Amino acid sequence: MDVFAAMSDRQSARAYLPKPVARADIEDIFKYAGQAPSAINVQPWEYVVVYGKEKDRLVQRLKKAQAERKITCGPGTENPLPDIFKNRSRRASAAMAPRIAEMGQEFNPFVEDGSCSFYGAPVAIIVAIDRLFPKIRYLDVGLSVSYLLLAAHARGLATCPIGLVTAYAHDIAEALDIPENKEIILSIALGYADPQSPINRFKTERENLDAFCFWYE
Ligand SMILES: Cc1cc2nc3c(=O)[nH]c(=O)nc-3n(C[C@H](O)[C@H](O)[C@H](O)COP(=O)(O)O)c2cc1C
Numbered sequence: 125m126d127v128f129a130a131m132s133d134r135q136s137a138r139a140y141l142p143k144p145v146a147r148a149d150i151e152d153i154f155k156y157a158g159q160a161p162s163a164i165n166v167q168p169w170e171y172v173v174v175y176g177k178e179k180d181r182l183v184q185r186l187k188k189a190q191a192e193r194k195i196t197c198g199p200g201t202e203n204p205l206p207d208i209f210k211n212r213s214r215r216a217s218a219a220m221a222p223r224i225a226e227m228g229q230e231f232n233p234f235v236e237d238g239s240c241s242f243y244g245a246p247v248a249i250i251v252a253i254d255r256l257f258p259k260i261r262y263l264d265v266g267l268s269v270s271y272l273l274l275a276a277h278a279r280g281l282a283t284c285p286i287g288l289v290t291a292y293a294h295d296i297a298e299a300l301d302i303p304e305n306k307e308i309i310l311s312i313a314l315g316y317a318d319p320q321s322p323i324n325r326f327k328t329e330r331e332n333l334d335a336f337c338f339w340y341e
Contacts, residue, residue, distance in 0.1 A: 125278045134273055135328070137282035137313070138238055139321030140245040145175070145314060149279060150247060153314075156275035162264035168257050169268040172250040172300055179248050185299045186240040186292055195291040196232055216328045223322040234323075239288040245313035250296060252306040262309060269310065282317035282324075285310055 150173060162168060174182050205213070217231065224234045242248045249272075253265050269285065276283050289296065293308040302308065317324050 127274070130274045130278045134277040134283075135324075136284040137245075137315075137317035138234075138243045138284055138323045139318040140243060140282065140313070140315040141318050142244075142246070143316045144246050145281065145316070149281070150175075150314070153272060153275045153279060153281070157268045157272035160264070160268035160271045162267065163261070166257075166261070166264070167268075168253050168261045169265045170252040170254070170306065171272075172252065172302060174248040174250065174300065175246055178300075179242070179246070182248060182296065182299050183241045185295050186289055187237070189292040189295045190236060190240045193291070194236075195288065196236060212331070219326050219328060220323070223326050226322040236288065239286045240292075242286065242311070242313035243284055245282075245284070245315035247314040249312040249314055250300065250302070250308055251310040251312065252302060252308050255305050255307050265309065269312070272312070276314060280316070281314060284313040286313060287311075 154171060154173075157169070157171070158167065160167075160169070221231055224231050227234070238244075251265060251269060253261060273283050273285070287310055289311045290308055296302065296308055296311075297304070297306070319325075
């Protein structure tokens with residue numbers, strides 16, 4: 125698969141087959157994630173791969189935290205964003221909503237419970253950065269995450285970046301023994317997408333070039 129096809133076809137998967145992912149395939153994808161550029165080549169990204177019984181244990185912990193604290197990211201969230209951004213987010217939610225309804229579920233519980241269980245994916249990836257770095261180095265980690273998502277897609281695997289669980293970063297750190305000097309900034313579900321699930325059969329739209337690219341000549 126060429127890089128352009130990977131960039132256009134990749135989409136977040138929110139339902140996975142119970143098929144395990146071979147460790148060699150996971151390592152292969154991380155090899156590409158490690159190829160991302162970074163300022164003065166510091167490569168500040170750190171990944172914790174959680175699968176098997178450890179993943180089940182982490183999900184139980186997150187579900188407990190979610191039941192106690194109920195942090196939401198659905199469309200009902202109070203959103204201080206200007207309309208231009210709010211509308212993009214609403215359009216994505218509106219595209220997802222009928223699929224979730226088709227599955228007989230409600231939007232917020234689907235996204236919140238689903239995020240906390242990595243949507244049933246066999247592999248959960250925790251993305252961290254050492255707290256000694258300034259916030260601008262998040263950018264470098266984001267570049268590596270992009271490489272990771274594209275490499276996974278090119279290898280026939282599916283992903284979903286999941287930011288919601290960072291609200292429970294303390295629980296994740298405790299469950300996985302991640303030291304205090306590491307900041308957990310994202311998680312990623314990884315596995316084989318369930319092609320039959322309605323939630324995997326929609327694609328979010330994107331703005332045209334003139335909405336985000338400005339020219340001076
Ligand atoms: C930083 C980040 C955090 C995200 N957090 C969540 C999340 O918590 N739960 C979820 O279901 N999707 C999450 N997503 C997935 C986005 O909703 C998705 O990328 C966006 O709607 C565009 O759709 P696409 O990935 O299918 O192109 C996140 C994506 C990113 C990049």
